Amino acid sequence: MKIQENAVVGLTYELKVSKIEDDIESVPFSVEVRDEEDPFYFLFGQSGLPERFEELLNGKKEGDGFSFSLSVQEAYGEPDDELLVNLPKSQFSQERGFSEDMVKEGEFLPLMDENGYPMQAKVLKDLGESVLLDFNHPLVGFDLHFEGTVIEVREATPDEIAHGHVHGENGEEE
Incomplete structure (x- = not known):
């Protein structure tokens, strides 16, 4: 075939x-x-x-x-700057299945979109109370x-x- x-x-x-x-x-x-x-x-x-x-x-x-x-x-x-998103760190708590090690610069976070489909975002920068994430394809x-x-x-x-x-x-x- x-x-x-x-x-x-x-x-x-x-x-x-x-x-x-x-x-x-x-x-x-x-x-x-x-x-x-x-x-x-x-x-x-x-x-x-x-x-x-x-x-x-x-x-x-x-x-x-x-x-x-x-x-x-x-x-x-090409990279799309609109896919760089700053989100509060509180969204990535242990209660939501995230560990501290997962929310480090360079790591990829396993996420789901609004339809329940898996997606990922790369942690670009830890900004203290928030993190800068890159949703562009790796x-x-x-x-x-x-x-x-x-x-x-x-x-x-x-x-x-x-x-x-x-x-x-x-x-x-x-």
């Missing part, structure tokens, strides 16, 4: 990122490796991944290798370089399509 809309896709890959500053591109450095022990599974067409990522995998089949790069614009775009502002292999392609179940994610062993629990 080839990768197409509503297929469950399993990948192994290495993701490297680079950034252009002052017209000089940095040397790509590795930020994630998904190997046979921890492959990445997603529902094609409903993944929330950059559109260009899916376009470049479309039509590939199990065993196919891939190597491509996404520019900042094709990936997660890969915003970077060119992404993928190299990997398609290890599985199968039809999604009706439940997976309805729920918009992969179920079972390599996806979320049903």
Whole structure:
């Protein structure tokens, strides 16, 4: 089966990122490796991944290798200053499931949006009574370089399509 809309896709890959500053591109450095022990599974067409990522995998089949790069614009775009938010520290209390260690500069806070979907914010600065959080995607502002292999392609179940994610062993629990 080839990768197409509503297929469950399993990948192994290495993701490297680079950034252009002052017209000089940095040397790509590795930020994630998904190997046979921890492959990445997603529902094609409903993944929330950059559109260009899916376009470049479309039509590939199990065993196919891939190597491509996404520019900042094709990936997660440039940082948005409107996604920098100052919130009171009191919102991150132990009663709400947060520990003091979680609310430190550089840490990512696991949060939920108003619809109950998981999201995260990076703690940029501890301002005493409040914290400055960055809700931009962690890969915003970077060119992404993928190299990997398609290890599985199968039809999604009706439940997976309805729920918009992969179920079972390599996806979320049903």
